[in-house]
Amino acid sequence: MDKNTIISKIQEVFDLVFKEKSIPISEETNAKDIETWDSFTHLTLIQEIETAFSIEFKLKELMVMENVGNMITILEKKLNQI
Amino acid sequence: MKFNIRNAATNDIPFLVKSVLEAEKAGSEIISYCSIFNINQEKLSNVINTAFSEEVGVVVWDLNTWIVVEDPQGNPIAGLASWVELDNFSSEKQKFQYLNYVLRPDLNDNHFKTKISQLQKVALQRNAGTRQLDFLFTNPDFRGKGLMKMLIGYAIKNCSESCLQLQVLSSNYSAIKLYEKMGFVEETRLTCIGLKSMGLLADDTKICMTYYG
Numbered sequence: 001m002d003k004n005t006i007i008s009k010i011q012e013v014f015d016l017v018f019k020e021k022s023i024p025i026s027e028e029t030n031a032k033d034i035e036t037w038d039s040f041t042h043l044t045l046i047q048e049i050e051t052a053f054s055i056e057f058k059l060k061e062l063m064v065m066e067n068v069g070n071m072i073t074i075l076e077k078k079l080n081q082i
Numbered sequence: 083m084k085f086n087i088r089n090a091a092t093n094d095i096p097f098l099v100k101s102v103l104e105a106e107k108a109g110s111e112i113i114s115y116c117s118i119f120n121i122n123q124e125k126l127s128n129v130i131n132t133a134f135s136e137e138v139g140v141v142v143w144d145l146n147t148w149i150v151v152e153d154p155q156g157n158p159i160a161g162l163a164s165w166v167e168l169d170n171f172s173s174e175k176q177k178f179q180y181l182n183y184v185l186r187p188d189l190n191d192n193h194f195k196t197k198i199s200q201l202q203k204v205a206l207q208r209n210a211g212t213r214q215l216d217f218l219f220t221n222p223d224f225r226g227k228g229l230m231k232m233l234i235g236y237a238i239k240n241c242s243e244s245c246l247q248l249q250v251l252s253s254n255y256s257a258i259k260l261y262e263k264m265g266f267v268e269e270t271r272l273t274c275i276g277l278k279s280m281g282l283l284a285d286d287t288k289i290c291m292t293y294y295g
Contacts, residue, residue: 030170030171031170031171031172031175032169038175038202038205039172039174039175039178039198039205040178040195040198040199042175043178043179043182043189044189046179046182047189059180059183060138060139062179062180062183063138063139063140063176063179065171065179066168067170
C-alpha cells in the first residue's frame, strides 16, 4: 500500500472518529490540532485504524504514536511486512 | 535519623507501585483505574509493576522519573514522580494507551464510556514543557518528619523549567497546606458532582497547583 493510500485511509478514520470536528490531516497533525483528541478518543482512533488496516499495533509502536507522521511510518513498515 | 534522597532503582519498584496506588486513593479506597477498567487492586499493581520493570515507555511509570527518600538502611520511605510534560503526546494519553493495550476493555461498552467521560470532566491540563509532580507518597510510619517537604524542595531546586505543577484533590487538606507552604498556588480547579458517589474518584473536585520559580 503506498503512502497516499495510507494517508487517505487514515483520513477516513479521522472523519469517522472526530466527525464534524475532523480536519484535513498532514504528517504533522497531532492532538493539539483537534480539540476533541483526548485520551479516550485516542484509544478509539487507534482501534479504528487497526480495524481499517486489518493490523494490530505492538505496544512499543503505540507508545511513540504521537502524531499522524508516526502513524504513517509505522503503518508503512507493518503493511510492507505482510 | 538520617534520610537521603536518591533516584529510584529496580529494588524500589514494589514501593513505587504502592506509592501510585496510595496517592490515587488519597486516603479513600477508590482508585480510578480500577473503577474504569473494572479490575481489582492486585491486577492494577501487577500492570503497573510491569510498566516499571519492562520499561514500556510510560513516562510516569518509568524508574528514571522517580526520586525517593531512603531510611538509613536504604529502604524507600517516600517518593514522587517528576517529569517534563511532552508537547504532543500527553502523559495521560500514554498511561491510557498502555492500560488499554494490557487490559483490553470494550471501548464500545456504555459503562466504560460513561466512566471515562465523567472523569474527563476533571481532567486538568498538564502544560507542555512544564515540570510535573505526581504520586507523592510517604510511608505512614514516617509521616511528620518533613520527608515530602525534602522531596518537593529537591524537585524545586533541580527544576530548570519555567514552573512546576501538581494536581491534588480538594479534600486533601494536609497536602494542599504543604504545597502552599512550599510556594505552590492554585491555578485552576474542575468539579464534576457525582464522581465520589460513583466510586470513580476520592473527591468531586481536582485542583491544579503551580510553583513559579
